[in-house]
Amino acid sequence: MLEKIDVVLTFDSKRHRNIITPCCKSLNRDGKFVTYKELSLNYGYCHSCGKATLPPTRYRDDSGNEFIWNDITKKMEPFVANLNDNDVIRPNNSFNDICNTLVREKKFIDFESVRLCFNNTNENNLLIYLRTKYGDKKTDIVKRMYYIGTSRDLGTVFWSINRAKKVQKAKVSY
Numbered sequence: 234m235l236e237k238i239d240v241v242l243t244f245d246s247k248r249h250r251n252i253i254t255p256c257c258k259s260l261n262r263d264g265k266f267v268t269y270k271e272l273s274l275n276y277g278y279c280h281s282c283g284k285a286t287l288p289p290t291r292y293r294d295d296s297g298n299e300f301i302w303n304d305i306t307k308k309m310e311p312f313v314a315n316l317n318d319n320d321v322i323r324p325n326n327s328f329n330d331i332c333n334t335l336v337r338e339k340k341f342i343d344f345e346s347v348r349l350c351f352n353n354t355n356e357n358n359l360l361i362y363l364r365t366k367y368g369d370k371k372t373d374i375v376k377r378m379y380y381i382g383t384s385r386d387l388g389t390v391f392w393s394i395n396r397a398k399k400v401q402k403a404k405v406s407y
Contacts (some may be wrong), residue, residue, distance in 0.1 A: 250262055
């Protein structure tokens with residue numbers, strides 16, 4: 234005979250801000266989705282929509298084997314403890330459809346965009362001011378040092394470039 238295993242759910246103090254919430258399907262930037270300790274990152278409570286995603290109920294038979302109910306196949310299946318994401322073989326790209334919690338990969342801007350803004354013949358108000366105040370030589374040094382560019386509508390473009398010389402984002406000021 235199967236008996237239900239009671240699991241104590243306690244909230245994890247760390248807010249994983251780089252996951253997509255399984256309930257709202259949005260990025261957890263604000264930290265409103267709280268995961269449970271010692272469980273997978275797709276189980277937790279969302280303070281944004283008020284929904285809780287709970288792990289499946291586990292059952293134990295007389296010999297100590299654990300089972301869970303599979304809603305898709307409508308039968309009991311053996312429970313596999315401590316299965317890591319690295320242990321799963323991914324046959325194709327359908328893994329993203331199956332997994333509720335995804336980690337967003339970092340995307341970078343092509344360095345050619347920086348060169349286009351940097352080599353723009355029109356100058357923005359900041360560079361014009363620096364040329365009148367400090368001269369052409371010092372302004373060119375600062376422009377090259379910080380990759381200060383000019384957008385199409387003459388805004389000042391400040392690029393965020395990491396130590397690996399990958400461009401992460403741009404801020405345009407007028």
